[in-house]
Amino acid sequence: MKDNSEIVSLLGKHLQQIRKEKKLTLEQLSQKSGVSRSMLSQIERGQANPTFGTLWNLSRALGLDMSELVEEFESSGPISGKIDVLLAADTPRISNTQNGCTLAILGPHDQVGQFEWYELQIEPDGILDSQPHTQGTREHLTVLQGAAEVTSGDQTIQLNVGDTGRYKADVPHAIRCAGKVALKALLVVMG
Amino acid sequence: MKDNSEIVSLLGKHLQQIRKEKKLTLEQLSQKSGVSRSMLSQIERGQANPTFGTLWNLSRALGLDMSELVEEFESSGPISGKIDVLLAADTPRISNTQNGCTLAILGPHDQVGQFEWYELQIEPDGILDSQPHTQGTREHLTVLQGAAEVTSGDQTIQLNVGDTGRYKADVPHAIRCAGKVALKALLVVMG
């Protein structure tokens, strides 16, 4: 076989960088991926040449595509050092007075489609009914005030103050205000 | 190791498809890549699980990027259809009673490093002082109650209820409770 120790070694460094960014220990990554800590250690140090299957397990555990795991990292452009402020009055909102819903769009515009977050408010008896988003999308709802009833697919669940629900958003889904007071919640959508 | 024979088998089929499109025999591909015919045959039939180094050699021989070789398999694995609930009582928290800070970790564990989000509470006069995160990280802070004073690098800014601040988090930064009541805020960290 041709010599490729160089590229194998680079892969190891890249893997280690990703793991450290996620603040995972070898043990934790081992648990999630099913790959032994010793193997992980050897891979990171370029002393082992992982199989495709092992890389697959690792990419799944790290929440990455295979291609992200194997591609060379491109230098991200410089980011403005100043603090950007979005005043409450300027915060874009989506209101549906019909159903008593208000969504304050809190995320930056340049991340739409990947990761969006909202402060959600629903009046008593109101409901936020949503069509399926793109394949693989998930929503994470944390109740800040009141109570919510979440339906995703054929399942329904009740969430109280402080509770978080995580569910598929690539099927029809709905959030209902389940109490006598308005529901306030944090809604995170990950594509 | 977790079972991944299914995906390994798919890789084999994909490789064979590419080879036939290029009208190469096992022998020819073997010559160009340095991988033995027998190994190629086994890989294509899903009877072997090639190493990263072998895949690298193959991708070079086929004139493909590594990511192109594996791009068929980028879509994320099956995601549970059931709603996952994290009760308020079970929500992991980071407390620093010294500085009157509490962070409720709301994001799922498998996204650490990419996106993390928290509900942040700081008592009057309290402060959350943070060391730099990894290069390129930004934080997004939305005030839910009270008022905050955010410092990032050499800049400081005041945020009131409903305001959102976005700033570099790869430099030393701090969030201070700027009012007489406790600060409650949503903190999103993007790596």
Add this chain to the structure above:
DNA sequence: ACCAAAAATCCTTTATATTGGAATATTTCG
């Protein structure tokens, strides 16, 4: 500085990726 806990590395054993060549199957062409 010390100690205890956690994390990473090292060591041994097992499973298997990889090879070269022999055997089989497939295609080509008279």
Add this chain to the structure above:
DNA sequence: CGAAATATTCCAATATAAAGGATTTTTGGT
């Protein structure tokens, strides 16, 4: 159809990926 040429699969031997436990190193608190 049959033989030669080519392509693929099977087999035995070797190198090494992978796992599990033991040891060393690092980390964090007092």
